[in-house]
Amino acid sequence: LCGPKMWLWKGTLTSSGVFLLQMGWGDLGAFGEPSKETPNLDQMAAEGMLFLDFYTANPLCSPSRAALLTGRLPVRNGFYTTNGHARNAYTPQDIVGGIPDSELLLPELLKKAGYTNKIIGKWHLGHRPQFHPLKHGFDEWFGSPNCHFGPYDNRERPNIPVYRDWEMVGRYYEDFKIDLKTGEANLTQLYLQEALDFISKQQASQQPFFLYWAIDATHAPVYASKQFLGTSQRGLYGDAVREIDDSVGKILKHLQQLGISEDTFVFFTSDNGAALISAPRQGGSNGPFLCGKQTTFEGGMREPAIAWWPGHIPAGGVSHQLGSVMDLFSTSLSLAGLQPPSDRQIDGIDLLPVILQGKLIDRPIFYYRGNELMAVRAGLYKAHYWTWSNSWEEHGKGIDFCPGQSVAGVTTHTQEEHTFLPLLFHLGRDPGEKYPLSFASEEYQQAVEHISGLVQQHKATLVPGQPQLNVCDQAVMNWSPPGCEKLGKCLKAPESDPKKCSWPH
Amino acid sequence: LCGPKMWLWKGTLTSSGVFLLQMGWGDLGAFGEPSKETPNLDQMAAEGMLFLDFYTANPLCSPSRAALLTGRLPVRNGFYTTNGHARNAYTPQDIVGGIPDSELLLPELLKKAGYTNKIIGKWHLGHRPQFHPLKHGFDEWFGSPNCHFGPYDNRERPNIPVYRDWEMVGRYYEDFKIDLKTGEANLTQLYLQEALDFISKQQASQQPFFLYWAIDATHAPVYASKQFLGTSQRGLYGDAVREIDDSVGKILKHLQQLGISEDTFVFFTSDNGAALISAPRQGGSNGPFLCGKQTTFEGGMREPAIAWWPGHIPAGGVSHQLGSVMDLFSTSLSLAGLQPPSDRQIDGIDLLPVILQGKLIDRPIFYYRGNELMAVRAGLYKAHYWTWSNSWEEHGKGIDFCPGQSVAGVTTHTQEEHTFLPLLFHLGRDPGEKYPLSFASEEYQQAVEHISGLVQQHKATLVPGQPQLNVCDQAVMNWSPPGCEKLGKCLKAPESDPKKCSWPH
Secondary structure: OOOOEEEEEOOOOOEEEEEEEOOOHHHOHHHOOOOOOOHHHHHHHHHOEEEOOEEOOOOOHHHHHHHHHHOOOHHHHOOOOOOOOOOOOOOOOOEOOOOOOOOOOHHHHHHOOOOEEEEEEOOOOOOOHHHOHHHOOOOEEEEOOOOOOOOOOOOOOOOOEEEEOOEEEEEEOOOEOOEOOOOEOOHHHHHHHHHHHHHHHHHHHOOOEEEEEEOOOOOOOOOEOHHHOOOOOOHHHHHHHHHHHHHHHHHHHHHHHOOOHHHEEEEEEEOOOOOHHHOOOOOOOOOOOOOOOOOOOHHHHEEOOEEEOOOOOOOOEEEOOOEEOHHHHHHHHHHOOOOOOOOOOOOOOOOHHHHHHOOOOOOOEEEEEOOEEEEEEEOOEEEEOEEOOOOHHHHHOOOOOOOOEOOOOOOOOOOEEOOOOOEEEEOOOOOOOOOOOOOOOHHHHHHHHHHHHHHHHHHHHOOOOOOOOOEEOHHHOOOOOOOHHHHOOOOOOOOOOOEEOOOOO | OOOOEOOEEOOOOOEEEEEEEOOOHHHOHHHOOOOOOOHHHHHHHHHOEEEOOEEOOOOOHHHHHHHHHHOOOHHHHOOOOOOOOOOOOOOOOOEOOOOOOOOOOHHHHHHOOOOEEEEEEOOOOOOOHHHOHHHOOOOEEEEOOOOOOOOOOOOOOOOOEEEEOOEEEEEEOOOEOOEOOOOEOOHHHHHHHHHHHHHHHHHHHOOOEEEEEEOOOOOOOOOEOHHHOOOOOOHHHHHHHHHHHHHHHHHHHHHHHOOOHHHEEEEEEEOOOOOHHHOOOOOOOOOOOOOOOOOOOHHHHEEOOEEEOOOOOOOOEEEOOOEEOHHHHHHHHHHOOOOOOOOOOOOOOOOHHHHHHOOOOOOOEEEEEOOEEEEEEEOOEEEEOEEOOOOHHHHHOOOOOOOOEOOOOOOOOOOEEOOOOOEEEEOOOOOOOOOOOOOOOHHHHHHHHHHHHHHHHHHHHOOOOOOOOOEEOHHHOOOOOOOHHHHOOOOOOOOOOOEEOOOOO
16 A cells, blocks of 8 residues: 655665555566656666566555565564454554564664665655654654545544654645545645755765655656646556656756766665556556555566666666665665674565665565465475465455456455465466466476475564554544644544454555 | 567668467556566567557457458458358468458568568468469468367378468478477567578668568467576466567567668557456456457457557557558558559558658547447447347357356347447447446437447448358368479378358357
8 A cells, every 4th residue: 555665875884765656567668667757766686787587575555565574574573464364454554553663664674874764755664653663763754654545524533644753744635635526636746855864965065865755646646747747648546646757757857967976876776666546547567467456466566666877887788686675774884884783583685685685585586475484485386385365255246356367266256275376377478477387297296395495484483563453542643743732733532442453455 | 369569661762570379468568467577579569669558359369351452441351251140250271261362462562662572470371372372472471371270190181281382391390399398389480580580681781671470489389498488487388488589689689680670660468358258377367358269348349559660659659549450551652652542442551641640540440250340439439230249159158258258238149239329339448348327318329320320331331342252162271382202291182172161159
């Protein structure tokens, strides 16, 4: 339920930026979107390195973002639920949990190397006071703690606040307009200006920086500024993509004009696959891949990804390294000359040898849904231990994570266990996960034996974190965020009544 | 049932080449194939112009090739059947018909401007003596009249011959080996060498030329040379694609080394969408599009397309012009300074204003299946007047043109008529044809009214050609092609017994 990111460094230390959005693998021209309306992102790819086998850590936003900032799988950092088997969970307004203090976030670590850290856009790691991004290493924030659904009535549910640093400066729909009918909102322009200003300020003070640009225009309710409305072949979603593409181009150009592009490592990716439930008006494209957001098929977790660092990354590079958003944690630390924490398991790897020397590092990709390891990729093979799209009940309500797609025994509407005889796909010959390999083939047996060994090793050393996404309480919603008094925007919270959260997917 | 093409010119007149293969829209890295293994074709696109909305004239090879060379829809040039409603037909060995003498082929016309014309690879416009390519304007031929299924026993059915100009020089499987088990065959290398030699010869004699490079490695049975076997992430099909990509690169480089690249217009495209029935081992990718070969959904008829002409086409161009293989007829004539025939309807348009000046020409795309107009595209709207993938009976045998895809009421297994209330899709917002627009919407009504007008106009002026693909006869197969005596390869034909051909799809 979320969207892109960015990081940037500068100085003797290298700055870094992550653009993190909700976009599908197939949404960029460089990745084959037929309208090809992302000239700036395509140019970024042409000047940098395209990752074709890059994954998020979870098919949903909150866990994916927590994984990016901690370098750890959601099942370790607590961003999962045990309320139901293999259920996706996130941080809606009534969530009680959030990022635990025990987790070390990338900005906390970068601070030790003199970095100034800013998040622009959606945080999504919990909105209660102890989870505030400025308590977890960020120095500045302009954006929201949650997603921007609404408008709400401020009685049953408050509209989502927008923060500048410690205090709120208004609410979505009230002070930050979104016209649901036309899709007009100027938020991306505000977020763009914030990014440009922050970069200018850091350049002027010669301080290295980390910028996490986590905007939400491609997340339902999708929006775009007036100047972009109606400009895409793809409708409103395409308008939003065009505005983001334009913004990315302006940020990269700004780095160049300030003369710091060679000191700034930039990465563009997404927190989950395109939300096909919102298609076609508000949903993107996962290209040739199966299904979308919420699922552990390729459409749910394989992401567009571009690394850009002029003068360091050879232009026009293409990598088949199996990468993960968690690698941005380790790679960023490496760029800053820091070691990752040694007291805990880190799932991310340092991608610099891949990016700078074209190496390929052997490592698996684990596809989790909530508390369950659904699938594992090693090399070009992917083994599914569990398959599920969503329940018959939800499907009957018209919620479809795989619209127009149906692979017998694969896109199942009951949770199907394949632990003892996993479904195996060869993602080179069959990127769309349509043709399971024969159980009897030698190829099957060799690949599954190899992957089973990786799974055993993974499970034997896994220490699950305390699940943060089990308990919900209407009382913890964004009724009275800090700063609400000055604005006259404090709302009355109901009595506390903690309950198990319900996660249908 | 066919594959890519190419044309090339040179001299004061511009030479031209068409690469024509069977490849899907999504098979090239430039079009988003996740393995991105086509560096030469991607480079060709980067140096030339990528067409994202380019169509073949039919979802099957013979009619599509006849349309390319005549500039006319198959329903006009006779490459269709009336044996069954909306059935695809082609030119198997027992077909009696072929390209009528009354049709004017591109090489016949180019001859008048001093061109030397060569076809390398699959002809597929009929194999009886009167249909020989050298009787229809080509000066040279190295290749086959039919597809290369087999091996046959030479009693029930002969192996397909390979011609050099007027006479056969051997047969597939016998003299031109294809190892069905390993997929090894060196045919693409032979075809490559033919192309290089022809270009060298033409350059030396300063004669303008037209080269039609219609190789068949990506058509079942898919094959690749030993040096390419096992080199792709995508299996055998990917190996074949890599060899073709390598060959295209070598041909373009040859033009550059001879100093004639600026005098040679080159176009790369495909004759139908990827054959998903052959996937995954022998089938390609149609990217985000619905279904594949044999169907009039986008996966069956939208094709990869690249125009290349250094010094004339601005590098890195992208066009959304609705284009067709039939336009290569008109464009080639225009390049040669010739007028298209005025005594008949030509469906192709001259793309030079699009390619050289970036213009967009308003024109519809007609999607035929056999004798039926199934769908029409105008702008971003596509109206389906008939929907059908294949029959329940064929589907029950495991023949699936839409594997893993199913859109209710769209990918139907009965022929569904929508003439009075067409299914309408917006291909910008919904390139995968999954979300028909509401019949009640104003958008629907306006678009359908516009398209209906185009259909009326089209049908009112349509003069169908004499159908060539109705009659089959075992006696007309390639038993004793010219030259068979010298090789001792003449076979005994059975008695003539003409019958209606059976077209299940």
